[in-house]
Amino acid sequence: MLKFDKIEARNTVVLHVYQQLKRSILRGELPTGYRVVEVNIAEAFGVSRTPVREAISRLIAQGFIREQGSAKIVADISVSMSEIMGIRGVLESYAARLAAENATEEDLQVITEYCNSSILVDRSSSIENRASLNDAFHEAVARASHNERLIKMISDFYEYAITEEMLVYYSKADTTNHAGQHRAVLKALQDRDPDAADAAMRAHINCIGQVIEKAIAQMKSK
Incomplete structure:
Protein backbone atom coordinates (compact mmCIF):
# COMPACT_ATOMS: atom_id res chain seq x y z
CA MET A 1 0.00 0.00 0.00
CA ASP A 76 14.92 3.75 -15.39
CA ILE A 77 16.43 6.71 -13.57
CA SER A 78 19.99 5.70 -14.41
CA VAL A 79 19.17 6.28 -18.09
CA SER A 80 17.24 9.47 -17.35
CA MET A 81 20.03 10.95 -15.27
CA SER A 82 22.63 10.08 -17.91
CA GLU A 83 20.60 11.99 -20.49
CA ILE A 84 20.08 14.91 -18.13
CA MET A 85 23.76 15.22 -17.26
CA GLY A 86 24.61 15.14 -20.97
CA ILE A 87 22.29 18.09 -21.51
CA ARG A 88 23.72 19.91 -18.51
CA GLY A 89 27.22 19.41 -19.86
CA VAL A 90 26.31 21.12 -23.13
CA LEU A 91 24.30 23.96 -21.59
CA GLU A 92 26.55 24.81 -18.68
CA SER A 93 29.81 24.57 -20.57
CA TYR A 94 28.35 27.01 -23.11
CA ALA A 95 27.24 29.28 -20.25
CA ALA A 96 30.77 29.20 -18.82
CA ARG A 97 32.17 30.09 -22.25
CA LEU A 98 29.83 33.07 -22.48
CA ALA A 99 30.56 34.06 -18.88
CA ALA A 100 34.28 34.23 -19.66
CA GLU A 101 33.41 36.75 -22.35
CA ASN A 102 30.54 38.66 -20.73
CA ALA A 103 30.90 38.52 -16.94
CA THR A 104 31.12 41.84 -15.14
CA GLU A 105 33.48 42.37 -12.22
CA GLU A 106 30.45 42.14 -9.95
CA ASP A 107 29.53 38.78 -11.51
CA LEU A 108 33.04 37.48 -10.90
CA GLN A 109 32.94 38.66 -7.30
CA VAL A 110 29.72 36.75 -6.67
CA ILE A 111 31.11 33.60 -8.31
CA THR A 112 34.30 33.96 -6.27
CA GLU A 113 32.35 34.17 -3.02
CA TYR A 114 30.36 31.02 -3.78
CA CYS A 115 33.49 29.24 -4.95
CA ASN A 116 35.33 30.10 -1.72
CA SER A 117 32.35 28.95 0.33
CA SER A 118 32.24 25.61 -1.50
CA ILE A 119 35.94 25.11 -0.81
CA LEU A 120 35.41 25.68 2.92
CA VAL A 121 32.37 23.41 3.21
CA ASP A 122 33.00 19.82 4.27
CA ARG A 123 31.04 16.60 4.47
CA SER A 124 29.87 17.37 8.00
CA SER A 125 27.94 20.39 6.75
CA SER A 126 24.20 20.06 6.40
CA ILE A 127 22.74 18.62 3.23
CA GLU A 128 20.82 21.84 2.65
CA ASN A 129 23.97 23.95 2.95
CA ARG A 130 26.01 21.80 0.60
CA ALA A 131 23.23 21.60 -1.98
CA SER A 132 22.42 25.30 -1.85
CA LEU A 133 26.08 26.31 -2.22
CA ASN A 134 26.49 24.06 -5.25
CA ASP A 135 23.33 25.43 -6.86
CA ALA A 136 24.34 29.02 -6.08
CA PHE A 137 27.74 28.58 -7.75
CA HIS A 138 26.23 27.09 -10.91
CA GLU A 139 23.49 29.70 -11.01
CA ALA A 140 26.02 32.52 -10.63
CA VAL A 141 28.06 31.21 -13.57
CA ALA A 142 24.93 30.86 -15.68
CA ARG A 143 23.80 34.39 -14.85
CA ALA A 144 27.23 35.72 -15.77
CA SER A 145 26.59 34.51 -19.32
CA HIS A 146 23.96 37.26 -19.63
CA ASN A 147 21.94 35.00 -21.92
CA GLU A 148 18.44 34.96 -20.42
CA ARG A 149 17.11 32.04 -22.42
CA LEU A 150 20.14 29.92 -21.57
CA ILE A 151 19.84 30.86 -17.88
CA LYS A 152 16.22 29.69 -17.84
CA MET A 153 17.06 26.40 -19.56
CA ILE A 154 19.87 25.67 -17.10
CA SER A 155 17.74 26.51 -14.06
CA ASP A 156 15.41 23.63 -14.93
CA PHE A 157 18.25 21.17 -14.28
CA TYR A 158 19.79 22.47 -11.02
CA GLU A 159 17.94 19.95 -8.86
CA TYR A 160 19.61 17.03 -10.63
CA ALA A 161 23.09 17.90 -9.36
CA ILE A 162 22.74 17.20 -5.67
CA THR A 163 19.61 15.88 -4.03
CA GLU A 164 18.97 14.92 -0.43
CA GLU A 165 18.85 11.28 -1.46
CA MET A 166 22.11 11.35 -3.42
CA LEU A 167 24.21 13.61 -1.26
CA VAL A 168 24.66 11.03 1.48
CA TYR A 169 26.62 8.94 -1.04
CA TYR A 170 29.07 11.76 -1.85
CA SER A 171 32.41 10.93 -0.25
CA LYS A 172 34.71 13.49 1.32
CA ALA A 173 36.92 13.09 -1.75
CA ASP A 174 33.96 13.84 -4.03
CA THR A 175 33.20 17.02 -2.10
CA THR A 176 36.86 18.09 -2.24
CA ASN A 177 37.12 17.31 -5.96
CA HIS A 178 34.03 19.31 -6.80
CA ALA A 179 35.29 22.30 -4.84
CA GLY A 180 38.56 22.11 -6.78
CA GLN A 181 36.65 21.95 -10.04
CA HIS A 182 34.70 25.06 -9.05
CA ARG A 183 38.05 26.75 -8.53
CA ALA A 184 39.21 25.71 -12.03
CA VAL A 185 36.06 27.20 -13.55
CA LEU A 186 36.56 30.41 -11.61
CA LYS A 187 40.18 30.76 -12.71
CA ALA A 188 39.20 30.37 -16.36
CA LEU A 189 36.54 33.04 -15.94
CA GLN A 190 38.99 35.40 -14.23
CA ASP A 191 41.49 34.79 -17.05
CA ARG A 192 38.73 35.57 -19.57
CA ASP A 193 39.54 32.28 -21.30
CA PRO A 194 36.37 30.91 -22.98
CA ASP A 195 37.96 27.62 -24.07
CA ALA A 196 39.32 26.89 -20.60
CA ALA A 197 36.01 27.85 -18.97
CA ASP A 198 34.10 25.57 -21.35
CA ALA A 199 36.48 22.66 -20.70
CA ALA A 200 36.55 23.15 -16.92
CA MET A 201 32.78 23.25 -16.61
CA ARG A 202 32.32 20.27 -18.91
CA ALA A 203 34.82 18.26 -16.84
CA HIS A 204 32.99 19.26 -13.67
CA ILE A 205 29.58 18.22 -15.00
CA ASN A 206 31.03 14.90 -16.18
CA CYS A 207 32.39 14.31 -12.68
CA ILE A 208 29.01 15.12 -11.14
CA GLY A 209 27.41 12.63 -13.52
CA GLN A 210 29.80 9.89 -12.42
CA VAL A 211 29.04 10.53 -8.75
CA ILE A 212 25.29 10.53 -9.41
CA GLU A 213 25.62 7.27 -11.32
CA LYS A 214 27.43 5.78 -8.33
CA ALA A 215 24.80 7.13 -5.94
CA ILE A 216 21.94 5.67 -7.97
CA ALA A 217 23.64 2.26 -8.03
CA GLN A 218 24.06 2.37 -4.26
CA MET A 219 20.46 3.44 -3.69
CA LYS A 220 19.19 0.64 -5.90
CA SER A 221 21.26 -1.93 -4.01
CA LYS A 222 19.78 -1.01 -0.62
Whole structure:
Protein backbone atom coordinates (compact mmCIF):
# COMPACT_ATOMS: atom_id res chain seq x y z
CA MET A 1 0.00 0.00 0.00
CA LEU A 2 1.30 3.44 -0.92
CA LYS A 3 2.09 5.75 1.99
CA PHE A 4 3.06 9.42 1.73
CA ASP A 5 3.02 12.37 4.12
CA LYS A 6 -0.36 14.07 4.10
CA ILE A 7 -0.39 17.64 2.79
CA GLU A 8 -2.20 20.55 4.38
CA ALA A 9 -1.01 23.77 2.73
CA ARG A 10 -3.06 24.17 -0.40
CA ASN A 11 -0.58 26.36 -2.31
CA THR A 12 2.21 23.80 -1.97
CA VAL A 13 0.27 20.65 -2.84
CA VAL A 14 1.70 20.14 -6.33
CA LEU A 15 5.25 20.82 -5.16
CA HIS A 16 4.98 18.40 -2.25
CA VAL A 17 3.44 15.66 -4.36
CA TYR A 18 6.16 16.15 -6.96
CA GLN A 19 8.98 16.15 -4.42
CA GLN A 20 7.76 13.07 -2.56
CA LEU A 21 7.13 11.10 -5.75
CA LYS A 22 10.58 12.01 -7.05
CA ARG A 23 12.14 11.08 -3.72
CA SER A 24 10.37 7.71 -3.77
CA ILE A 25 11.61 7.06 -7.30
CA LEU A 26 15.19 8.01 -6.42
CA ARG A 27 15.11 5.77 -3.37
CA GLY A 28 13.74 2.86 -5.36
CA GLU A 29 10.52 2.76 -3.35
CA LEU A 30 8.76 3.18 -6.67
CA PRO A 31 10.96 0.92 -8.83
CA THR A 32 11.56 0.95 -12.57
CA GLY A 33 8.44 -0.23 -14.33
CA TYR A 34 6.09 0.62 -11.47
CA ARG A 35 2.71 1.68 -12.83
CA VAL A 36 1.77 5.13 -11.55
CA VAL A 37 -2.02 5.38 -11.13
CA GLU A 38 -3.36 8.87 -10.39
CA VAL A 39 -6.24 7.77 -8.21
CA ASN A 40 -4.00 5.58 -6.04
CA ILE A 41 -1.42 8.33 -5.62
CA ALA A 42 -4.12 10.90 -4.79
CA GLU A 43 -5.59 8.59 -2.18
CA ALA A 44 -2.17 7.96 -0.61
CA PHE A 45 -1.54 11.71 -0.32
CA GLY A 46 -5.08 12.56 0.71
CA VAL A 47 -5.48 15.09 -2.12
CA SER A 48 -7.50 15.43 -5.30
CA ARG A 49 -6.27 14.03 -8.59
CA THR A 50 -5.56 17.48 -10.09
CA PRO A 51 -2.29 18.25 -8.22
CA VAL A 52 -1.22 14.63 -8.68
CA ARG A 53 -1.77 14.92 -12.41
CA GLU A 54 0.33 18.12 -12.51
CA ALA A 55 3.12 16.54 -10.47
CA ILE A 56 3.16 13.44 -12.69
CA SER A 57 3.27 15.63 -15.80
CA ARG A 58 6.33 17.38 -14.42
CA LEU A 59 8.00 14.05 -13.67
CA ILE A 60 7.21 12.87 -17.20
CA ALA A 61 8.79 16.02 -18.63
CA GLN A 62 11.89 15.41 -16.52
CA GLY A 63 12.18 11.74 -17.46
CA PHE A 64 11.39 10.14 -14.11
CA ILE A 65 8.10 8.74 -15.39
CA ARG A 66 7.36 7.70 -18.96
CA GLU A 67 4.18 7.05 -20.86
CA GLN A 68 3.64 3.59 -22.25
CA GLY A 69 0.44 3.61 -24.22
CA SER A 70 -2.24 4.83 -21.81
CA ALA A 71 -0.16 3.82 -18.79
CA LYS A 72 2.40 5.88 -16.88
CA ILE A 73 5.33 3.95 -15.48
CA VAL A 74 8.48 4.76 -13.54
CA ALA A 75 11.43 5.14 -15.89
CA ASP A 76 14.92 3.75 -15.39
CA ILE A 77 16.43 6.71 -13.57
CA SER A 78 19.99 5.70 -14.41
CA VAL A 79 19.17 6.28 -18.09
CA SER A 80 17.24 9.47 -17.35
CA MET A 81 20.03 10.95 -15.27
CA SER A 82 22.63 10.08 -17.91
CA GLU A 83 20.60 11.99 -20.49
CA ILE A 84 20.08 14.91 -18.13
CA MET A 85 23.76 15.22 -17.26
CA GLY A 86 24.61 15.14 -20.97
CA ILE A 87 22.29 18.09 -21.51
CA ARG A 88 23.72 19.91 -18.51
CA GLY A 89 27.22 19.41 -19.86
CA VAL A 90 26.31 21.12 -23.13
CA LEU A 91 24.30 23.96 -21.59
CA GLU A 92 26.55 24.81 -18.68
CA SER A 93 29.81 24.57 -20.57
CA TYR A 94 28.35 27.01 -23.11
CA ALA A 95 27.24 29.28 -20.25
CA ALA A 96 30.77 29.20 -18.82
CA ARG A 97 32.17 30.09 -22.25
CA LEU A 98 29.83 33.07 -22.48
CA ALA A 99 30.56 34.06 -18.88
CA ALA A 100 34.28 34.23 -19.66
CA GLU A 101 33.41 36.75 -22.35
CA ASN A 102 30.54 38.66 -20.73
CA ALA A 103 30.90 38.52 -16.94
CA THR A 104 31.12 41.84 -15.14
CA GLU A 105 33.48 42.37 -12.22
CA GLU A 106 30.45 42.14 -9.95
CA ASP A 107 29.53 38.78 -11.51
CA LEU A 108 33.04 37.48 -10.90
CA GLN A 109 32.94 38.66 -7.30
CA VAL A 110 29.72 36.75 -6.67
CA ILE A 111 31.11 33.60 -8.31
CA THR A 112 34.30 33.96 -6.27
CA GLU A 113 32.35 34.17 -3.02
CA TYR A 114 30.36 31.02 -3.78
CA CYS A 115 33.49 29.24 -4.95
CA ASN A 116 35.33 30.10 -1.72
CA SER A 117 32.35 28.95 0.33
CA SER A 118 32.24 25.61 -1.50
CA ILE A 119 35.94 25.11 -0.81
CA LEU A 120 35.41 25.68 2.92
CA VAL A 121 32.37 23.41 3.21
CA ASP A 122 33.00 19.82 4.27
CA ARG A 123 31.04 16.60 4.47
CA SER A 124 29.87 17.37 8.00
CA SER A 125 27.94 20.39 6.75
CA SER A 126 24.20 20.06 6.40
CA ILE A 127 22.74 18.62 3.23
CA GLU A 128 20.82 21.84 2.65
CA ASN A 129 23.97 23.95 2.95
CA ARG A 130 26.01 21.80 0.60
CA ALA A 131 23.23 21.60 -1.98
CA SER A 132 22.42 25.30 -1.85
CA LEU A 133 26.08 26.31 -2.22
CA ASN A 134 26.49 24.06 -5.25
CA ASP A 135 23.33 25.43 -6.86
CA ALA A 136 24.34 29.02 -6.08
CA PHE A 137 27.74 28.58 -7.75
CA HIS A 138 26.23 27.09 -10.91
CA GLU A 139 23.49 29.70 -11.01
CA ALA A 140 26.02 32.52 -10.63
CA VAL A 141 28.06 31.21 -13.57
CA ALA A 142 24.93 30.86 -15.68
CA ARG A 143 23.80 34.39 -14.85
CA ALA A 144 27.23 35.72 -15.77
CA SER A 145 26.59 34.51 -19.32
CA HIS A 146 23.96 37.26 -19.63
CA ASN A 147 21.94 35.00 -21.92
CA GLU A 148 18.44 34.96 -20.42
CA ARG A 149 17.11 32.04 -22.42
CA LEU A 150 20.14 29.92 -21.57
CA ILE A 151 19.84 30.86 -17.88
CA LYS A 152 16.22 29.69 -17.84
CA MET A 153 17.06 26.40 -19.56
CA ILE A 154 19.87 25.67 -17.10
CA SER A 155 17.74 26.51 -14.06
CA ASP A 156 15.41 23.63 -14.93
CA PHE A 157 18.25 21.17 -14.28
CA TYR A 158 19.79 22.47 -11.02
CA GLU A 159 17.94 19.95 -8.86
CA TYR A 160 19.61 17.03 -10.63
CA ALA A 161 23.09 17.90 -9.36
CA ILE A 162 22.74 17.20 -5.67
CA THR A 163 19.61 15.88 -4.03
CA GLU A 164 18.97 14.92 -0.43
CA GLU A 165 18.85 11.28 -1.46
CA MET A 166 22.11 11.35 -3.42
CA LEU A 167 24.21 13.61 -1.26
CA VAL A 168 24.66 11.03 1.48
CA TYR A 169 26.62 8.94 -1.04
CA TYR A 170 29.07 11.76 -1.85
CA SER A 171 32.41 10.93 -0.25
CA LYS A 172 34.71 13.49 1.32
CA ALA A 173 36.92 13.09 -1.75
CA ASP A 174 33.96 13.84 -4.03
CA THR A 175 33.20 17.02 -2.10
CA THR A 176 36.86 18.09 -2.24
CA ASN A 177 37.12 17.31 -5.96
CA HIS A 178 34.03 19.31 -6.80
CA ALA A 179 35.29 22.30 -4.84
CA GLY A 180 38.56 22.11 -6.78
CA GLN A 181 36.65 21.95 -10.04
CA HIS A 182 34.70 25.06 -9.05
CA ARG A 183 38.05 26.75 -8.53
CA ALA A 184 39.21 25.71 -12.03
CA VAL A 185 36.06 27.20 -13.55
CA LEU A 186 36.56 30.41 -11.61
CA LYS A 187 40.18 30.76 -12.71
CA ALA A 188 39.20 30.37 -16.36
CA LEU A 189 36.54 33.04 -15.94
CA GLN A 190 38.99 35.40 -14.23
CA ASP A 191 41.49 34.79 -17.05
CA ARG A 192 38.73 35.57 -19.57
CA ASP A 193 39.54 32.28 -21.30
CA PRO A 194 36.37 30.91 -22.98
CA ASP A 195 37.96 27.62 -24.07
CA ALA A 196 39.32 26.89 -20.60
CA ALA A 197 36.01 27.85 -18.97
CA ASP A 198 34.10 25.57 -21.35
CA ALA A 199 36.48 22.66 -20.70
CA ALA A 200 36.55 23.15 -16.92
CA MET A 201 32.78 23.25 -16.61
CA ARG A 202 32.32 20.27 -18.91
CA ALA A 203 34.82 18.26 -16.84
CA HIS A 204 32.99 19.26 -13.67
CA ILE A 205 29.58 18.22 -15.00
CA ASN A 206 31.03 14.90 -16.18
CA CYS A 207 32.39 14.31 -12.68
CA ILE A 208 29.01 15.12 -11.14
CA GLY A 209 27.41 12.63 -13.52
CA GLN A 210 29.80 9.89 -12.42
CA VAL A 211 29.04 10.53 -8.75
CA ILE A 212 25.29 10.53 -9.41
CA GLU A 213 25.62 7.27 -11.32
CA LYS A 214 27.43 5.78 -8.33
CA ALA A 215 24.80 7.13 -5.94
CA ILE A 216 21.94 5.67 -7.97
CA ALA A 217 23.64 2.26 -8.03
CA GLN A 218 24.06 2.37 -4.26
CA MET A 219 20.46 3.44 -3.69
CA LYS A 220 19.19 0.64 -5.90
CA SER A 221 21.26 -1.93 -4.01
CA LYS A 222 19.78 -1.01 -0.62
